[in-house]
Amino acid sequence: MPTREPSETRILSVASEHLRQFGLKRFTVVAVAEEAGMTHANVYRYFPSRGALIDAVVDVWLKTTERRLADIADGPDPAADKLERLILALAKGNRDLLSEDPHLFAALSQAVAKRHAISRRNRTRVRALFERVIDEGIASGAFEPRDRDRAIAFVIDATHRFIHPAALALEADVPQASVDARLATLIRVALRVLETGII
Amino acid sequence: MPTREPSETRILSVASEHLRQFGLKRFTVVAVAEEAGMTHANVYRYFPSRGALIDAVVDVWLKTTERRLADIADGPDPAADKLERLILALAKGNRDLLSEDPHLFAALSQAVAKRHAISRRNRTRVRALFERVIDEGIASGAFEPRDRDRAIAFVIDATHRFIHPAALALEADVPQASVDARLATLIRVALRVLETGII
DNA sequence: ACAATGACAATTTACATAATTTGTAATTTG
DNA sequence: CAAATTACAAATTATGTAAATTGTCATTGT
Structure with a gap:
């Protein structure tokens, strides 16, 4: 048996x-x-509770995408490439969840909206990956921001619309190609901003 | 009498x-x-209905802030200054509503989320103001984007986090000074992007 | 000792029904 | 005739109660 x-x-x-x-x-x-x-x-x-069980399910998904992100951040590529792929993977992961698994997406949205521990910790870890890659870019000379913390906040704020579940849900009916094009523009600009020391 | x-x-x-x-x-x-x-x-x-009455109340507020925005857009100042004040006024207007009048803010949020006609039209008119000011900046040579439509989309997407009611509600408990600082950075960068033809 | 259960209280949800509110139309008032 | 009311049907919301679910714990079995 x-x-x-x-x-x-x-x-x-x-x-x-x-x-x-x-x-x-x-x-x-x-x-x-x-x-x-x-x-x-x-x-x-x-x-310990129904809510904890639901959180555990969401957490499995969060951890899975975190691993994908960590693989990108740990790769041998230039920091600019990795930052671009990090943003794209995050945006695409959440967007695909919305279209392919709306119920799980709703549970994730609620965990984020209500600031559950799992989502706060995920946010912290994802942010740390962004910081690592940007720091790496600074160390290699690829990025030359005048203020490292400001630069990180800028990247996160500017990409918010394409990454945060609540913002993604607003654009559910916009053609994906159009969203992709706008995100590509935003990423290209953000990278140039980091490279040229505008920030 | x-x-x-x-x-x-x-x-x-x-x-x-x-x-x-x-x-x-x-x-x-x-x-x-x-x-x-x-x-x-x-x-x-x-x-005609309870919903229409509620929308009319929200519309009064939307039109009031629209007038403030139009005054800025119609002013004699350089386009860059006007664009900055436009973004700040929009962000501050919504943020103040959230803290000073949460019920009206909730009604506005719902109108936006459910895409009521009043909010779609407001969005169209506010977007037109952004377009006008950016076009003015291009005409005067202050802005030199390689693609005008892309530049407009970029400004709107990048500032989304500080303007959209759903995004603002998420940051209700973040110290206002910190939000203000991040928004100031974002605006400064956006203006430089428009000026330098990065986009 | 550890995994699981049965029995049970507390809480939540489902459902039926009463009460209220929404929306329409015919009628009244000035 | 424009503004408002009364009267009423339809839709929504509130309320009380039955049913189910959540959560606890003492006990069982291995």
Whole structure:
């Protein structure tokens, strides 16, 4: 007989599937427990609350995209290339989630809006990746901003519209090609700004 | 005896006061009519629906700030100065509304989120002011973008975070001075980008 | 000791129904 | 005739209650 998947991971994967299928409102601990082959009380051995279980599902997705971003940031390419790919990957990741998995996107949006710990920590780590790449660009001489902190804030503020879930949801019906073109312009300008010491 | 304020304006000012005090959810046509000294049916002589009345209140505010923006755009100053003041006035107007009148801000946010006609038209007119000032800057030689449409989209996208109600609401608890500093940086950079033909 | 359960209280949600509000139209008033 | 009202249907919201879910804990089984 096959070794059964440990309870915690089984709960998590069932919960993930339920959240995708039914959305936040119709997501119940009872139904998840049943499908995972246990009573709901046992779920509470592994997750302290319904909200914590939902956060755990969102966190899995956040961590997955974080790894993709970290791979980019850790690569051997020039800082400018890496910063561009970092921004594009973040924007595309969130945008694809919105179109391919609206329920999970809604859960992510709520976690961000309500400033859950998972989203605050994700934000901190993603910001750290941006900082690392920009610092690397400064060290290599590719970027020459007059104020490093200001430069980082500028990049994050300027790209906000294409990265933040709440902003992305506003443009759900704008043709993707048009959004892509505007983002490409913004990135090109931001890189030039960092390179030329305008900031 | 004093000539009574005409019904339509009286309804509108009572409605404005009720919206500010009670918010969208507790705003009723019946209560507005009562305070305006008439039955609710008579309100429908002037406004076709509850939603239209709320939109009219929001529209008064939008038009007021539009006039302020138009005054800036019509002024005799250099285009760069006017563009800076345009962005600052828009950002400050929305931000002050958020802190001083959260209920009206919520009504505005909803009108924007649901793409009501009033907000779409406001957006179009405000965008036209931006276009006018940028075109003026191009005509005077102050701005030299390689692509005029791209430049306009860039300015609007980059400042989105400080102007759009949904984005402003996210930063309600960030110290205003810090937000102001970041916006000042963004504006300075945007102007330099327009001036130097980076875009 | 650890995973899981059954039983149970607290909380939330679903649902039926009452009350209110929205919106329309015929009628009244000045 | 323009402004307003009364009267009423339709739609929405409030309220009370049943049902389900969330969360706790003592107990069971391994």
